[in-house]
Amino acid sequence: MSAQSKTFPHPNPPPRAGEGDERAARQSPSLPPRAGEEPAPEALLIGGARRADGGGLERIEWMKIRQDFPILQRKVHGKPLVYLDSANTSQKPRQVIEAVDAFYREHNANVSRAVHQLGEEATALYEGARTRLAAFIGANHRDEIVLTSGTTMATNLVAYSYLLPRLKPGDAVLVTAMEHHADIVPWQLICKSTGAHLKVAPINEAGELIVDKFIEALTPEVKFAGVVHVSNVLGTVNPVKELARECRKRGIPLLVDGSQAAPHLPLDVKSIGCDFYCVTGHKMCGPTGTGALWARRELLEAMPPFFGGGEMIKTVSFEGTTFADSPRRFEAGTPNIAGFAGLVAAIDYLSGIGMANVAAREHELLEYATPRLQAIPGMRIFGSAPGKAAVVSFLVDGVHAHDLATLLDQEGVAVRSGHHCAHPLMQFYGVAATCRASLAFWNTEAEIDAFVDAIGRVRKLLA
């Protein structure tokens, strides 16, 4: 690893201005990296296998990929860390850590304001993130990407800038029963101030959206709909293409929250056919405080700015201000430049492995974990939708979720316990909290065994 770092001291060489689009084109998983580009993780494919032919999944040496994550070497309470909380936030590969470090050591300057060299480099990195994100999620154009601090800022931006001026008393916003609070509360706030109301499409016991009911609920008073692509609690992958088609037929804009999809699935917002799509960087190997809103260009152009400040204007006088074009008019103030430099590295990293490979490996791990967890007496797993993402929410009979998570922590196992920012979903299942183990491509079967064994040991304490 260190040899690679020495050969490539800049894990994240800034693109020259104007180079961004061309670099992004190279992020397509079917294209091999160019000579001289950052070597990992392509170099870790067994036998240097490449997807040059564009077909099939190659074998990947996942144990080597794992070595890219420095934090996985540490111990917790004297035990090797078993991190099963990637849905909460992902761990970061050294490529991302080094890119953030390199930004502050070598490129630090503010964006879009300075003509000096460092300013240009910082701007190129920041704008590079926009280009990378556009390619990563399949946007038509980089100007459809508003860089935000994450999904919560993206949904709030849509709520205040798009929804607020449009909702009237009696209107409704449709969501699903499995939404994250970031896709409930912003709409609720807007409903409250406009006299509109929230409608909720139900789910079934397996944790799947009842699509017919969702479609039935798309009545004329519904002026906006929001759904999670992948549920953070259940792992359910919603049929967003179908939902988008039904919304579109009725002229209802659809926002898809992709926080839990972008880190785990190949994405193409064009083929989904939704109107807004949100991603968050910290769940996809990137730094915290990074993310994006993708929106159809005509929608972005019709949206007034939400945050006012520097860098989002054309001209300012005390009589009035004219605003910059979208997406920059939504990016007031100095952004998290170092974070976006890291996000560039994160997207390169994930693209290097290939999101289809990531999805396949995580599916393999889920298939390994599920029967082993089910074999634990008193185990109840929430969410059994076919093709679900590698998230297992569970409870063990007679054991409080927090107690289980607290004692698992003593065993070095990190799981989340609580309501997972999805109170309505907890109410649906009639529980106050669950434990949630969420897997990433770098987790191992041995870690799952350690997790299952640890549950066995700690439940004896609680029995």
Next chain:
Amino acid sequence: MSDLAINTAMDAQREIIEEFDFFDDWTGRYQYLIDLGRKLPALADAEMTDTNKVDGCQSQVWIVVTGDAGKLDMRAASDSAIVSGLVALLLRVYSGHSAREILATDPSFINAIGLGKHLSPTRSNGLASMVKTIKAHAERALAQS
């Protein structure tokens, strides 16, 4: 009214530290904590009200306080085994003492027995919230005395 034989809150903290010293690994400490929680006398359903519920805990905790500034008695319950144990320890330290003594006592034993992480204000099982609730009762009792 004062009873000379009664232990102080400080004595109770010392005793708890000595008891936990006996264990050399976390399993023993937590097992003991959980056992202490199990021994808490149950609260009546009628006592598990929102008024008695401690805010700021993701687990449910109820603390029932009776008496006056001269001596406050406490009983408690939780749906979490670990939180039941933590609140049982707090009752040993705080219950049966004067409001002034309660207000003057900080739960330093928690760090000493290796459970300090439960003290963090953002911690979901909110030991800090429980201490705050107990002290708020003591303040109210003093104000009324």
